[in-house]
Amino acid sequence: MTLTPNFNAGFPSVRLRRLRQHPLLRELVRETELSVRDLILPLFVRHGTKTAQPIASIPGHSQLTVDLLPDEVREIADLGIPAVILFGIPAAKDATGTLACLDNGIVQQAVRTIKDTTRELLVITDLCLCEYTDHGHCGVVRDFDGGRIDVDNDATLELLALQAVSHAKSGADVIAPSGMVDGMVAAIRKGLDFAGYEQTPILSYAAKYASAFYGPFREAAESVPQFGDRRSYQMDPANGEEALREVALDLAEGADFIMVKPALSYLDVICRVKQAHPGVPLCAYNVSGEYAMLKAAAANGWLDESRTTKEILTSIKRAGADMIVTYSAKDVARWETAQRPP
Numbered sequence: 001m002t003l004t005p006n007f008n009a010g011f012p013s014v015r016l017r018r019l020r021q022h023p024l025l026r027e028l029v030r031e032t033e034l035s036v037r038d039l040i041l042p043l044f045v046r047h048g049t050k051t052a053q054p055i056a057s058i059p060g061h062s063q064l065t066v067d068l069l070p071d072e073v074r075e076i077a078d079l080g081i082p083a084v085i086l087f088g089i090p091a092a093k094d095a096t097g098t099l100a101c102l103d104n105g106i107v108q109q110a111v112r113t114i115k116d117t118t119r120e121l122l123v124i125t126d127l128c129l130c131e132y133t134d135h136g137h138c139g140v141v142r143d144f145d146g147g148r149i150d151v152d153n154d155a156t157l158e159l160l161a162l163q164a165v166s167h168a169k170s171g172a173d174v175i176a177p178s179g180m181v182d183g184m185v186a187a188i189r190k191g192l193d194f195a196g197y198e199q200t201p202i203l204s205y206a207a208k209y210a211s212a213f214y215g216p217f218r219e220a221a222e223s224v225p226q227f228g229d230r231r232s233y234q235m236d237p238a239n240g241e242e243a244l245r246e247v248a249l250d251l252a253e254g255a256d257f258i259m260v261k262p263a264l265s266y267l268d269v270i271c272r273v274k275q276a277h278p279g280v281p282l283c284a285y286n287v288s289g290e291y292a293m294l295k296a297a298a299a300n301g302w303l304d305e306s307r308t309t310k311e312i313l314t315s316i317k318r319a320g321a322d323m324i325v326t327y328s329a330k331d332v333a334r335w336e337t338a339q340r341p342p
Helices: 016-020 023-028 066-078 106-117 153-170 184-194 212-220 241-253 264-276 288-299 305-319 329-339
Strands: 039-046 052-054 062-065 083-089 122-127 141-145 148-151 174-177 203-208 257-261 282-286 323-326
Touching (some): 039 066, 039 106, 039 329, 062 066, 066 106, 083 106, 153 174, 174 184, 203 241, 212 288, 282 305, 305 323
Parallel strands (some): 039 323, 174 203, 257 282
């Protein structure tokens, strides 16, 4: 029997499903690859000894004292995670965040301890004053008037430069200023260069939004503002064009790579920044609230945690991020290891 094709049957000649039938073929044509080598793990370091204080709103994470860091960072390195970003919780706070700039400050101690333990981790230090000030704001507060906070931008710059130099002196590989202070990259770059750390790169939180997704982080870093909020210096979530201006300014001031924060609700911003600056490495921060929502849904059995986490992180990469700060880094590393053939 001879079959005569009916070319008028309206059958599609292009069937994209053909490329989805076989799992190996799906992998072969996959456009975006997510790897543990793309991920940066946040670490919270506190004063004291022999203490791992669980962070209730960021399940699986704790504030660690410096003496517990060696075991922690060995595990991180063994999992194949390439980098950590450090946040410090000091023993005391004051109006100008004095302890942030000391050579024996909590982050400075942590950097030295990590470097003495392993050379397999890139150590990034978050640079801001909010964890160190008694008012919880990201700089020197000049005035507070009925909900409008006035952070003295220019007075804060010198403190950030001093903090950056102390981090570099302790051995930090990358300095990551996060305060959204105008001119911060230029001030930090000048301070680092003058102190002899011209090779230390700056990862700027160039587009950091005044987001509701930071709640768990503020518990973790003990940096809840004691009055007012941060909307006068962090970006309005409604703005996209402004992010492009912020990024362009930071790059002009000497930022080596830049960050968009948060990530999941700002995929359009990540995409636009990457399109505007295709040659600049782009980091995105998958923030604490995004992580906490997923953990809660998974704990209730509403979502498959592994699949959903990897889908979210892949979407961030697909949008244009080259690297991702995420609290899920350890989970992804373990899932990746479990999937490898014996």
